Amino acid sequence: MNNQNQNFLDTERWQGRAFFADWQTTAAGVMDVTDPATGAVIVSVGVGGAADIARAATEARAAQKIWAKTLPTERARILSKAADLLEQNGTELIPWIMRESGSIYPKASIEIEHGALFIRHAASLATAPMGMMIPSMDGRANYAKRVPHGIVGVISPFNFPLVLSIRSIAAALAFGNAVVHKPDPRTPISGGIIIARIFEEAGLPKGVLQVVPGGADAGEAMCTDANIAMISFTGSARAGSKVAEIAGKHFKKIQLELGGKNSLIVLDDADLDIAASNSAWGAFLHQGQICMATGLILADEKIAEALTAKLVMKASHLPAGDPSTNQVALGPIISDSQVASIQAIVEDAVAKGAKLLIGGNP
Known part of the structure; x- marks a missing residue:
C-alpha cells in the first residue's frame, strides 16, 4: 500500500460490520455514524452488545496463545508496518477524522502523526528485555520475567479517538497480548476502523485484534468477561469510576486515565499577548473537549481585567463551524x-x- 492509494479504508469491506477475526456482522445490529457539524449520516458500522463482546473475547483468547509465542522481532515488524501504513495513508484518513469527530485539519493531522509515533514506540518495546535479576538475601539467584496478561480490553473516548485508542492497543500487542477494543460509539471509524485496517494490512494474525464499537452495555460486558484480564480505560471520571467498580469486582488489572480540571496561572509580569494566546489555545483547542484543556485561569488581580479583555478579543476571532470548509478555528x-x-x-x-x-x- 502506498500514499497514492485513496481507497485504503475501503468502506465496502467494513460498512455495517465490526472487526472480529474478519469483518463480520454483529448480533446487536448496526448504527449510523453522523457528522456532528452537519448531522449528515457518514456511514453505518456494526454495534456490539454483550454477546458480541463475549464472542470477541473468546476469539481473541484463542489467537493470543500463538501471538505470544511469535518472535518479538516479528511483532515489532508488524507494528512498524502498521505505523508506516498510517502515515502513508494520512491524506485519505485525515478527512474521516475531521468529519466524524469535528476536528479541524491541524488537530486531525496530529492524530495521524502522534498515532504513528505511539506505534513505533511500542514496536521498540517489543524487543526490550523482558526479565530482570532480583537481589537475594541467601545467595540464590532470583529471576523475574514479564509475561503477557492475555487479553487486554481497551475502552477509548471520542475526543482524540485515534491517538487515545492506539497508544493502549499498540503497547498491548507489542508485549504479546491480544486486544478487544471498544471505541466510543460516536467515533468508531477514527477510534476503531482505521486501526483495524492498518493492522489488518500490516499482517497482524487474525483474531489478535478485535474492534467492536458499542455503548455502556458493551463496556460493562468487557469488565465482567472472564477471558479479559485487564481493562485500559480513557474517559470521564464518572464512567471511569464505574469501570473500576465493576472490573475490580472481577479482579482485573485496571488502568484509568480520567478527566481533570487544569489550571493556568498568569503572574503580574507576564506578557499579556502571549498569556492570552496560550490561554485561548489551552481552553479552546478541539472546542475544549480535551482532558488537558485549560479549565481555570488564575491571574494576578493587577492584570486580570486586561488579560480578560485580550482573551475576549481572541475568542471573538475564532470562527466556528464545519471543519471540512477549512475556514474555521473551532469545529x-x-x-x-x-x-x-x-x-x-x-x-x-x-x-x-x-x-x-x-x-x-x-
Missing part, C-alpha cells in the same frame, strides 16, 4: 447532549454572578 461539539450540558454550565455560572462577555448561546 462542532460532539453531540447535542454535550451542547446542552455546556449550555447548562454557562447559565448556572451567570445565575451565580458571572459576567457573560462574549458568546453564551450555541
Whole structure:
C-alpha cells in the first residue's frame, strides 16, 4: 500500500460490520455514524452488545496463545508496518477524522502523526528485555520475567479517538497480548476502523485484534468477561469510576486515565499577548473537549481585567463551524447532549454572578 492509494479504508469491506477475526456482522445490529457539524449520516458500522463482546473475547483468547509465542522481532515488524501504513495513508484518513469527530485539519493531522509515533514506540518495546535479576538475601539467584496478561480490553473516548485508542492497543500487542477494543460509539471509524485496517494490512494474525464499537452495555460486558484480564480505560471520571467498580469486582488489572480540571496561572509580569494566546489555545483547542484543556485561569488581580479583555478579543476571532470548509478555528461539539450540558454550565455560572462577555448561546 502506498500514499497514492485513496481507497485504503475501503468502506465496502467494513460498512455495517465490526472487526472480529474478519469483518463480520454483529448480533446487536448496526448504527449510523453522523457528522456532528452537519448531522449528515457518514456511514453505518456494526454495534456490539454483550454477546458480541463475549464472542470477541473468546476469539481473541484463542489467537493470543500463538501471538505470544511469535518472535518479538516479528511483532515489532508488524507494528512498524502498521505505523508506516498510517502515515502513508494520512491524506485519505485525515478527512474521516475531521468529519466524524469535528476536528479541524491541524488537530486531525496530529492524530495521524502522534498515532504513528505511539506505534513505533511500542514496536521498540517489543524487543526490550523482558526479565530482570532480583537481589537475594541467601545467595540464590532470583529471576523475574514479564509475561503477557492475555487479553487486554481497551475502552477509548471520542475526543482524540485515534491517538487515545492506539497508544493502549499498540503497547498491548507489542508485549504479546491480544486486544478487544471498544471505541466510543460516536467515533468508531477514527477510534476503531482505521486501526483495524492498518493492522489488518500490516499482517497482524487474525483474531489478535478485535474492534467492536458499542455503548455502556458493551463496556460493562468487557469488565465482567472472564477471558479479559485487564481493562485500559480513557474517559470521564464518572464512567471511569464505574469501570473500576465493576472490573475490580472481577479482579482485573485496571488502568484509568480520567478527566481533570487544569489550571493556568498568569503572574503580574507576564506578557499579556502571549498569556492570552496560550490561554485561548489551552481552553479552546478541539472546542475544549480535551482532558488537558485549560479549565481555570488564575491571574494576578493587577492584570486580570486586561488579560480578560485580550482573551475576549481572541475568542471573538475564532470562527466556528464545519471543519471540512477549512475556514474555521473551532469545529462542532460532539453531540447535542454535550451542547446542552455546556449550555447548562454557562447559565448556572451567570445565575451565580458571572459576567457573560462574549458568546453564551450555541
